[in-house]
Amino acid sequence: MKVVTLFTRNGCHLCDIAKEIIMELKNDFDFAYEECDIEERDEWTEAYGLMIPVILLDGKEVQYGQIDKTLLYKAFSEK
Template sequence: MNTIIKLYTRQGCHLCEQAMEILVDLQSEVPFVIEEVDIEKSDDLTERYGLMIPVVEWDGEEIQYGQVDKMFIYEALTTKK
């Protein structure tokens, strides 16, 4: 079963671009699939995440948002059972 990490983003968000770079970099160490979700395509997602993006979600749980930290995400992916 593939691990899927959702990354909630929007166009023109530099923090979102940085978060994507971090996730892509981590894929060489921890296998997972990135599913990018543009919050501007949904009023509900825009209302929910508008001030939080980028948001990294794994298995339905928001594991980090805003300034994404590579080590924090790595530890979350390698210690959660």
């Protein structure tokens, strides 16, 4: 099963949109979802602080910032 990880933080409007898009993709793809607040770990804040939201698919970064549903769908289809 694929694993989708969303790096986010509280109060991030783009992160809310990214989560909505990911949840919409649940209709077409079977995957486990995990959400990580970057403020919980210094290494996450350092790695993703300027990029959130960041979406990983099976541990590989597929999109960040303003998430494009079409491109994300394509990434899910390729895996």
